[in-house]
Amino acid sequence: MPIKIDVANLRKSFSTDKGTLTVVDDVSLQVGDGEFIAIVGPSGCGKSTLMRMMAGFIPPDSGRVLIDGAVRTQPGPQGILISQHGSVFPWLTVQENLMFGLNAVESTAEKIAIADHYANIVGLKGFEGAYPHELSGGMLKRVEIARALAVKPAILYMDEPFSALDALMSLRMRNELLKILGQERHTVLLITHDVEEAIHLADRIMVLSPRPTRIQATFDVKMPHPRKLTSPEVQQLRQAILKELGVEAED
């Protein structure tokens, strides 16, 4: 498997009123092409900062991010970031949102065809003309994912994408994401505080330490999909990860 993302010695600190605050402290990791990596860590540990540096939104103080061997300095359509609160444009219809990123496509007819195709994939057929405020939280998430997929990004950066949804909808979205990734392979970097979500989705799970964050442990998840979340293997892995996070699971 060729290396897609190669991160070496990433560091970032912010200056605050109380002095310098080191948020990310020497993180190195490699992600293979088509691999699904989940990064879990305690809240406020610098997960989002790490993700934004990898996606090119903020520059690191030191270290480097290589994508396909080239240094990443700014965001671009080859790596789309999906965040917790979403960024579906409320003033555009579902179809217009899905067409938004299609800059390379010349003809409008072709753009509409692509938008409709991805609306269909995420189960939004019939809602192309709807405005976001007419949709539920789960449907908005689908628009967000479809808009990202439509530009065929090599990498999906997902920063707590489902944490604003209720538990049932979150579970359903995970299953749909797996289904979509079964059809179109993407390299995915998922940040989450939900250990079960990480085990459900990822090929590899990295546990981050509290701030200043670094990679504390890595777990390979070898179970084939679809994964049964109640299986003893999953429970064992969950306990091991929780222990790394400093939470002793009961029972």
Next chain:
Amino acid sequence: MSRLRQFLPGIAIIVLLIAAWWLIVVTTRSVIFPTPWQVVTGTVELIRDGTLWMHIGASLGRVGAGFFLALAVALPLGLWMGWQRGAYDTLNPLFQILRPISPIAWIPIAILWFGVGNASPIYLIFISSVFPMVVQTVAGVHTIEKRYLRAAENFGVSRYKLFTQVVIPAVLPQIIVGMRIGLGVAWLVVVAAEMIALRSGLGYLIIDSRNAGNRYDLVIAGMIIIGLIGLMLDGLMRLLEGLKMVRWRYAH
């Protein structure tokens, strides 16, 4: 039925006020203050000889010209000031000083610069409505949520597309609020401006009716018509708030 119940108290208070007005005029045997009925007959008189439409048309024409001129200036200026920090820092102090000056205070200068024709009231309307629209547009740009700008950056769109599909639509609800305020002020100012030296318009009608034989029935008729047209103009602006592409902002 529930709509009727909602409007009933509002209508009732107006009816009550008219009844009280009528009663007071009759009991005090006022010779100069008209009864509501005299206002009605006065209005009919104005409609019959066609002068009412002429005055309304003149006032609306001036408001339209001044307001759209102000909109044409305020939109690009507001977007520019909102987007470019330097433009904001340069122009905002000046605007903050000019803004609290009542448009009425500009009347002498307007007459000096533009004479007593149509240009003076149009200039006053321009001055009165341009500032609220600039201020609202700037505030709109400043409050665009960063996540939308970040998404636009992520998809790598051109500057043109960034403005037409993200910045302008994001600010549009605020622009509409500015337009409502601007048009409201414009309507207030046109009446005041027409009281100066013109020969048409609802402001002129009011002053002229008083000067030419104390026709207070026409003065009050003019006032009521001004109120009703103002209500209609605001209603038109509120229709804009119903557009689907701005409803997201007003929904909550």
